[in-house]
Amino acid sequence: MSSAVPKNSQVQVVVGSRVEYIDALHALAEEMAKLAGLGEDETFSFALAVREAATNAVTHGNGQDPTKKVTLSFALQQDALTAVVRDQGRGFDFQGAADPRLPENRFKTSGRGLLLMRSFVDQVDYNHDPARGTQVTLVKLLAG
Amino acid sequence: MKANVRKIGKVTVVDLSGKITIGSGDVVLKETVQRLFDEGHKNIVLNLSGVSYMDSAGIGELVACHKRALEKQGQLKLLNPSGKVYDLLMLTKLDDVFETFKDEKEALVSF
Numbered sequence: 001m002s003s004a005v006p007k008n009s010q011v012q013v014v015v016g017s018r019v020e021y022i023d024a025l026h027a028l029a030e031e032m033a034k035l036a037g038l039g040e041d042e043t044f045s046f047a048l049a050v051r052e053a054a055t056n057a058v059t060h061g062n063g064q065d066p067t068k069k070v071t072l073s074f075a076l077q078q079d080a081l082t083a084v085v086r087d088q089g090r091g092f093d094f095q096g097a098a099d100p101r102l103p104e105n106r107f108k109t110s111g112r113g114l115l116l117m118r119s120f121v122d123q124v125d126y127n128h129d130p131a132r133g134t135q136v137t138l139v140k141l142l143a144g
Numbered sequence: 145m146k147a148n149v150r151k152i153g154k155v156t157v158v159d160l161s162g163k164i165t166i167g168s169g170d171v172v173l174k175e176t177v178q179r180l181f182d183e184g185h186k187n188i189v190l191n192l193s194g195v196s197y198m199d200s201a202g203i204g205e206l207v208a209c210h211k212r213a214l215e216k217q218g219q220l221k222l223l224n225p226s227g228k229v230y231d232l233l234m235l236t237k238l239d240d241v242f243e244t245f246k247d248e249k250e251a252l253v254s255f
Binding site for chain 1: 200228236
């Protein structure tokens with residue numbers, strides 16, 4: 001099936017900020033990874049990274065305000081599968097995020113999403129515009 | 145996610161199946177473990193063999209359960225996490241926090 005999908009495709013979905021939609025966004029990320037030709041483990045990793053970005057957007061960015069939108073876009077290119085997650089929130093200090101692996105942070109019940117994102121894709125970029133919200137870009141490089 | 149509770153001697157085993165993720169699985173886990181500690185169960189094993197994966201919210205809830213156990217002077221241990229779940233525990237360095245077993249009998253006699 002993957003050979004039938006041209007490597008210049010784009011898909012975009014927009015949802016209200018509800019936790020209930022996160023499974024659907026995760027499932028879409030899995031399907032996009034399969035279409036990109038990723039194997040089972042890489043599909044799992046990519047989809048979990050997208051899930052974490054979507055969760056941040058819904059919960060931290062938009063504060064689960066269903067009137068605020070989360071936009072998830074995928075771009076499938078020859079050498080990369082890219083996911084972009086945008087919210088309409090107040091932003092998040094990615095650079096200043098504490099390392100949850102440090103002993104002093106290990107018993108915290110949150111703060112691991114960014115670690116998962118960074119671990120499971122090849123590149124994570126973050127931009128925040130106070131007027132427009134936060135945008136997280138996840139890039140998974142494709143072999144061949 | 146589903147949680148099935150078994151009492152074996154002084155140990156309570158919770159067989160979890162499905163995924164421990166935000167909005168559903170993490171809530172089931174929280175409510176199940178909270179109820180068991182409130183009922184006086186002290187020694188709890190979470191059987192993760194049926195858990196396909198967790199997200200950061202699920203991982204956070206596992207940590208919350210561990211803290212709840214400490215508050216109640218109890219113990220919470222893990223049994224047979226799948227490869228993906230164990231990889232997540234390793235990645236987040238929580239393999240150092242949770243005592244983890246592959247064999248249920250070994251888990252039961254460890255208390």
